[in-house]
Amino acid sequence: MILIREEDRERAEKRKKRLLTTYIVIACLFVIASLLLLFLSPDGYTPYMAVTIVISAAFGCYSVFFFSVQYDFAKKTSRLLDKVLGALSEREYALYVKELGNMTYDGIEMRTIRLLILGNERDVHLYDQGDISLKEGVEYTVDIRAGVLYEIAEKGEKDEKALS
């Protein structure tokens, strides 16, 4: 079962571009609205100023949220997928040990599991919460790329010749 596909990377890249485009459009609308309110304001300008302050504060907060949460996450996801899909493949037999919960890896919070590989315990991350259930003590054939689980199958499901 392949957990990360090329389409995931393309989707993440598209999402990043879409978010940036949306931000630029909103920024342009904000600038236009603010300038209109400024230039059209009469001498008793307090209500116009209050509206400008409100939309300006809202846009400012959205900018903080955008660059420190929304766009930042999209950028990190895209970077992680680039890294995983461009990394060398490590194909091994692995014994599932336990679930470690969510851990942050490269700025992305991911479900993390512990596997026993070649006698060593190793923590491996699952992209997008890796919607799979693993059984303790069961041996799997895994493909790990840049510390992220790329492919997993129960031993025997795959042609063992494919394993290095």
Place this chain on the structure above:
Amino acid sequence: MKKRFLDSLPSDWVKYLVVIIVSVLLWVWVFGLYHAPKDSEKLEVFYAGVVKDYTFEEVAADALSGVKTVSVSSAYPWTGNSFEQKYSLVALTASDVVIVPEEVAVETECKRAFEPIEGIAGKAFVQEGVQYGVYLSDEAKQALGAYLEFEYDEYVVFAVAASMNSGQVTDHSFKLIEWLVG
């Protein structure tokens, strides 16, 4: 995304606060700057006497269209040297309209200091055959008495020649004189 936002709040709340404060300060400053009265929208009145109530400034500004602020400066004509200094430095150079007792008006070389006045009703103050000022009528003095203290019998209003509002850019000085004597 909501979870990520909530998780980011403990470290990012300062950024949100700063953004809100900066928005308020920036726009208050920008709007203030944009709506600041231009020189042609400000009138300076020099009064030779005591100003009892400075709400005169607001009342006068409200009465004149195109004028955003009116400010009054004053000096006592009976204080001798200091009055003469203020009269020549403030009244005749930096003011738009001057209100002085007749005794002061006749001592002033109006040709150099004031703009001739035409078409304003009221008793004319004439020097060298030219009308430079208008006397304040008793009714006008009574109306202005709430703001200005009139200690002399006759007061004359002039439009300062050096002012841009005395016909060079606007005629706000004449409008104010019309309002004062009316």
